[in-house]
Amino acid sequence: MDDTSSIGGLTMDDGSMFTSATLPHDILPQLPGYRANRQTQNRKKCALKYAEEMAYVEDEKLGSTRQLLESSSATSLVLGAGKPLYSMGSPKKQGKNGARPVVLSFKAYFKEAVHESPLENHRIRKVEIFYYMEDNSIQIVERKQENSGVPQGNFMGRHQVPKDADTFFGLADLVIGSTISLYGRTYHIIDANPSTLSYLDKLAEDDATINTSGDRTEFPTDKFEVDRAAKMSRETGKDPSVKHNIRKNPNTIFAEAALGNTVDNKGREGFLKYDRKVLRFTCFWDDRESLYGDMQQFKLHYFLTDDTVECLQVYDQNSGRDPYPLLVKRRKMPKDLKDEGSGDLHWSDIQIGGPIQVYARTLIVYSVDDSTRSFYEEQGVPLAPSLTPPVEKQPVFERNTPPYTGFGTEADSLTSCVGSLVQTAPKKVLGEDRTLRYMGRLDSDVAEDIGREFVLQYFLVDSTLAIREPFRRNSGIVGGNFFRRGQDPVRTNDGVYLEAKDFYIGSKIGVAGFVFVITDSDDATLKYMERKETVFPYSSYALVMNSWGSTMQGALDDDSIYKACAEAGEDGGYLTMDGLKSLLTMYNCTFVDQELITVVRKLGTQIEIDTFVAQLKSPDMI
Secondary structure: OOOOEEOOEEEOOOOOEEOHHHOOHHHOOOOOOOOOOOOOOOOOOOOEEEEOOEEEEOOOOOOOHHHHHHOOOHHHOOOOOOOOOOOOOOOOOOOHHHOOOOEEEEEEEEEEEOOOOOOOOEEEEEEEEEEEOOOOEEEEEEOOOOOOOOOOOEEEEEEOOEOOOOOEOOHHHOOOOOEEEEOOEEEEEEEEOHHHHHHHHHHHHHOOOOOOOOOOOOOOOOHHHHHHHHHHHHHHOOOOOOOOOOOOOHHHHHHHHHOOOOOOOOOOHHHHHOOOOEEEEEEEEEOOOOOOOOEEEEEEEEEOOOOEEEEEEEOOOOOOOOOOOEEEEEEOOEOOOOOHHHOEOOHHHOOOOOEEEEOOEEEEEEEEOHHHHHHHHHOOOOOOOOOOOOOOOOOOOOOOOOOOOOOOOHHHHHHHHOOOOOOOOOOOOOOOOOEEEEEEEEOOOOHHHOOOEEEEEEEOOOOEEEEEEOOOOOOOOOOEEEEOOOOOOOEOOOOOEOOHHHOOOOOEEEEOOEEEEEEEEOHHHHHHHHHOOOOOHHHOHHHHHHHHHHHOHHHHHOOHHHHHHHHHOOOOOEEOHHHHHHHHHHOOOOOOHHHHHHHHHHHOOOEEHHHHHHHHHOHHHO
């Protein structure tokens, strides 16, 4: 290392110090203590440009863009300072004396379709088209509208818009009163600002391609703009020509009267005479001739204070209508909407049985209250008697239960047929806690079924049935449960529920595809059946004797019944079970075995003929 260097400066050969103060700042490094007070711009300019799909390095000393376009060889030139490309058919125009570049402004609009909207089918979009004369570029800016719902502002950025493969849109294409299509959208040019119009007039003197003969028009309006203006006028009150029918505050009226404003007291005489007096009328509206129409009830209130009317609707129970009873708010009611000169409704126009036109409804008055009737009598106009409104016949709906499907229990299936979507567990209605027992056999011609006996048990508590077959030795048939007791009532082979009245000696019960004939019963069951004569008519002694007596009435009148009983009876002068059957068959009496058992249980197994005949002749004495 040379020893001539030192920290803080350079040592000369003569021993003097050469410090930074003696050096220019532009050759010193940018280090602390040697930094210049003013920073210089060291940014590098982007010199890479593209022309005719070729990349070139731009240099101000070597040519320009126009030279590159007019040159026959692009490789011999390097792009100069960046200049915009111009259309060959639209020469560059500048202001005179280096004036500021000219910008022309045109007013235009285009229509935008609105789909799936019941309020409008198209909308007018208002724009301004700016044409820059310095480079023939076009910019489109859309006017901003309050609450338009669409983004607005710079609609198309400034650039040269290509007209075809070789040319661009120029000033000659912007004609007032014509249309211009930019990127598939058609713009209607309707006007321009005053400076643009005067500038076009000057250019038209020297350039025949400039057309200034178009008709200037105003922007068209769409439904959205009209409705929006009406809404803003209604909400803000900016338009004084529109009446908003806003009732003034009483304090405002008092303050205006205190300042000298004349108060109109017209129509206030009713306040002093009829204060808090209201006439009430009951009306109906018959709309049954219309599709889905019905009969509706209304109450009409007439306020005598200011001759105003309000109408309230009276809803029936489960009518299915929304609970908004106020049909017409208190106001003056016109007599006829089509005739403005007919005036408003007055109390003298309302009569019982007469129609009242409440806008689109024709109400018929059929009744009034006592105070209203008294008011009419005081005025010398008595009302007619009250009428009876027509009554609408309510339909009667019958619920038909579908047949049992066989899946699950029938009670569970019926819970979905009661009209509620929320299913609940079925509730059983329990009957009397008693069991009826009967002996039966199969009504079958199959040899294996002959002689088989069964015990039928009918449970009154839930109307269920159980059938068991007693065990018999060496019968070849396994006894036990033949028909197990279930949870639901039992249906017969015909699909009808079994009831207690179906069980009596001699009846046939069809269950599960088999037919059982009841042949006997125990004593407890017979006694129960005799007590329940209304349920078991064949166990009623009086009903049985009355039925037989009416059939043998002729034999009872001529006393031939004694001879018939003697022939059918035994030698001892009494009737047995077989003799009683022979006697009934002789007179063609229909009977069942239960009736015979009922009579034998009453009169004994050996029935005396005199007692039997006396009972037949006098059934009322039984």
